[in-house]
Amino acid sequence: MDDPDELAPAVRSILSAARERADAGSGESVSVASRDLSAAFERAETDGRVPVIAEVKPTSPTTDGARDDDPVALAEGMVAGGAAALSVLTEPEHFGGSVDTLERVRDAVDVPVLRKDFVVDEGQLDAVESDVVLLIARFVGDDLPDLLAAARDRGFQVLVEVHDRGELERALDAGATTVGVNNRDLAELVVDLETFESVAPGVPDDVALIAESGIGSPADVRRMRAAGADALLVGSAIMDGDVEANTRELVRAEADGDGAAEGGAVADEEDVSDTRDTTETPT
Numbered sequence: 001m002d003d004p005d006e007l008a009p010a011v012r013s014i015l016s017a018a019r020e021r022a023d024a025g026s027g028e029s030v031s032v033a034s035r036d037l038s039a040a041f042e043r044a045e046t047d048g049r050v051p052v053i054a055e056v057k058p059t060s061p062t063t064d065g066a067r068d069d070d071p072v073a074l075a076e077g078m079v080a081g082g083a084a085a086l087s088v089l090t091e092p093e094h095f096g097g098s099v100d101t102l103e104r105v106r107d108a109v110d111v112p113v114l115r116k117d118f119v120v121d122e123g124q125l126d127a128v129e130s131d132v133v134l135l136i137a138r139f140v141g142d143d144l145p146d147l148l149a150a151a152r153d154r155g156f157q158v159l160v161e162v163h164d165r166g167e168l169e170r171a172l173d174a175g176a177t178t179v180g181v182n183n184r185d186l187a188e189l190v191v192d193l194e195t196f197e198s199v200a201p202g203v204p205d206d207v208a209l210i211a212e213s214g215i216g217s218p219a220d221v222r223r224m225r226a227a228g229a230d231a232l233l234v235g236s237a238i239m240d241g242d243v244e245a246n247t248r249e250l251v252r253a254e255a256d257g258d259g260a261a262e263g264g265a266v267a268d269e270e271d272v273s274d275t276r277d278t279t280e281t282p283t
Contacts, residue, residue, distance in 0.1 A: 035111065081246070
């Protein structure tokens, strides 16, 4: 695990809170019958949709305000807009998430649901059932192989998040079959889409590859897909406005060419592909 002093203050706070919640599990190991994430991506491709994991994110520690809509209604809107899967924040202190929200969303939709949290201990895996769990290579360090195995023993699929080639090598050595490349540097919270473009060539063809962070327009979608992304994880750009229209605009980015979709809000947003974003969620 990296020296915490190398992380941005907001990220250090999140990591500290995660460690304090390390014993938050029920004490009993969960057993999950998970929905297949790869199959969901394939269905989207067959339907002519870009596979997008749309994120239900009420708030973040570095942005003002919160979205108070019913998360189930938001999730249903994202699925109606064509999302292949959903991501639900369960981190309570900095993102306003909860395991109850994830349970409600998962009961309401039929697509795979990723639990977006900061798991640093095996006990945290037992807090709630989901289809996919996130393990951040930088946070878990040498514990990655054991946590990956523990998650799979419970029936979870696992998204292993990396930021550079070194972390990618550790993820692959641990046996990761789904890898997300976070375009946001956790040391400075700066976003650069070139991060994905530099890491993607090192990912084997049999590993599902997801681009994370900084994807705010159809042009960004096409750029990440051209660089090898099998799917995209998108939060803020979808949550800002009409979630159904925003989701539809991104999943139609390749079919529509210029990405212009009537009623969509994403095309009007400022391009976030530059190396300059320091105000959104760390992952």
